[in-house]
Amino acid sequence: MNPDGLDLFAQWARESGNLGLVSCSSGNLSHRLDNGSMLISGTGTWLPYLSNDQIAHMSIDSDESYNTVKPSGEFRLHREIYRKRKDIDTILHFQSPSATTVACMDLIPDYNVIIEVPVYIGRIGHINYISPGSEELADKASEVMMEADLLQLANHGQVVCGTGFRDTIQKAVFFELACSILLKSNFNAKPLSLENIKQLNQYLKEK
Numbered sequence: 731m732n733p734d735g736l737d738l739f740a741q742w743a744r745e746s747g748n749l750g751l752v753s754c755s756s757g758n759l760s761h762r763l764d765n766g767s768m769l770i771s772g773t774g775t776w777l778p779y780l781s782n783d784q785i786a787h788m789s790i791d792s793d794e795s796y797n798t799v800k801p802s803g804e805f806r807l808h809r810e811i812y813r814k815r816k817d818i819d820t821i822l823h824f825q826s827p828s829a830t831t832v833a834c835m836d837l838i839p840d841y842n843v844i845i846e847v848p849v850y851i852g853r854i855g856h857i858n859y860i861s862p863g864s865e866e867l868a869d870k871a872s873e874v875m876m877e878a879d880l881l882q883l884a885n886h887g888q889v890v891c892g893t894g895f896r897d898t899i900q901k902a903v904f905f906e907l908a909c910s911i912l913l914k915s916n917f918n919a920k921p922l923s924l925e926n927i928k929q930l931n932q933y934l935k936e937k
Contacts, residue, residue, distance in 0.1 A: 733782070735763070735769070736769070736782040736785055737782065738895070739759070739761055739769050739780075739782075739785055739895075740780045740781060740782055740784075740785065742759065742895035742896075742899065743759045743771060743777040743778075743780040744777065744778055744779065744780060745895075745899065746759065746777050746778075746822060746824065746899055746902070747776075747777050747778025747779070748778070749899065749902075749903055750826060750827070750906070751822070751824040751825075751826045751899070751902050751903070751906065752777045752778065752824050752825060752826075753778075753825070754776050754778075755774050755775065755776050756824075756825045756887070757777050757822065757823050757824045757825055757887070758770065758771045758777070758802035758804050758808070758822075758823045759771050759777060759780075759820075759821070759822050759823075760802075760805075760808040760812075760820070760821045761819060761820050761821075761895070762790065762812050762818075762819040762820070766789065766790055766791060767787060767788060767789050767790060767796060768787075768788060768789075768790050768808065768809070768812060769785050769786070769787055770785070770786050770788065770801045770802055770805055770808055771784065771785060771786070771801075771802050772784045772785065772786050772799045772800055772801060772802065773800045773801060773802050773803055775802075783799070784799060785799060786799040786800065786801035786802070786805075787799070788801055788805065790809050790812050790813065791813075803862065803863040804823055804862065804863055806863065806864070806865055806867075806868035807821075807823065807863075807867060807868045807871055807872070807889065808821050808823075809868070810868040810869060810871070810872035811868075811871065811872045811875055811889070811891060813872070814872045814873070814875070814876050815872075815875065815876065815891060817893070818879075818891040818892055818893055818898075819893060819894065820891065820892055820893070820894055820895050820897070820898040821889065821890070821891045821898070822889070822890050822891075822898050822899060822902055823887060823888070823889050824887060824888050824889075824890070824902050825886075825887035825888070826888070826902065826905075826906040826909075827906075827910075828906055828909035828910035828912075828913050829882070829887075829888050829905055829906050829909040830886075830887050830888070831909070831913060832882070832909045832912065832913070833882045833883060833884055833885065833886065833887060833888065834884070834885050837917075838856055838882075839912050839917055840921040841854055841905070841908045841909070841912070841921075842908075842921045842922045842927065843908055843911050843912060843915075843919040843920070843921050843922070844904070844907060844908050844911065845922065845930055846904035846907070846908070847904060847905070847908050848922065848927045848930055848931075849930055849934065850900060850901055850904055851879060851880050851890075851901050851904060851905060852878070852879055853877060853878045853879075854878055854880050854881070854882065854905070855874040855875060855877070855878035855880070855881040855882065856874075856881070856882045856884070857870050857871060857874055857881065857882075857883060857884065858884050859883070859884040859885045859886060860883075862886065867883075871883070871889060875889065875891060879891050879892060879901060880901055880902075880905055888902065888905065890902045890905070
């Protein structure tokens with residue numbers, strides 16, 4: 731394994747902590763490699779302080795491991811999403827404060843209160859509570875994320891995927907911002923209209 735790849739992985743794991751997306755041992759990060767394997771943070775590790783020797787390297791197609799680091803208990807979740815989403819290479823499971831608060835509520839709001847949500851994130855999925863680390867969670871989450879880059883896990887947290895670390899973590903930060911606006915406004919923040927979103931999409935096409 732290229733040490734530079736481990737350095738970059740650890741750097742972005744720590745950045746997720748700096749940005750308030752994870753605390754202590756909450757959350758896990760993974761990255762697909764060109765050979766069909768993935769790097770994933772080790773079980774019980776703290777992303778804000780992750781070091782190279784806490785990164786597991788394992789196959790996406792099987793349970794085979796390529797080093798001695800035990801992967802996060804959510805490795806099935808990451809693996810199943812990669813199997814279904816060939817277009818992405820990075821997944822972050824996070825628990826930012828505002829987004830997780832909304833995930834613990836019995837409502838699904840319109841998150842499109844800032845332009846960054848439709849522009850950078852798009853559709854947001856939701857699933858009811860399923861036991862962490864289970865095959866059931868991996869199967870359901872990966873199914874929903876075939877059509878969504880960000881998923882709210884009821885009473886658990888969020889999963890976001892993208893192309894590269896920067897793209898993936900940026901989506902998480904923008905989603906946390908949108909949820910904080912919703913909470914601070916007592917869910918009275920006015921969302922963008924469908925026409926607004928259509929105009930944004932047209933603007934992006936013309937850029």
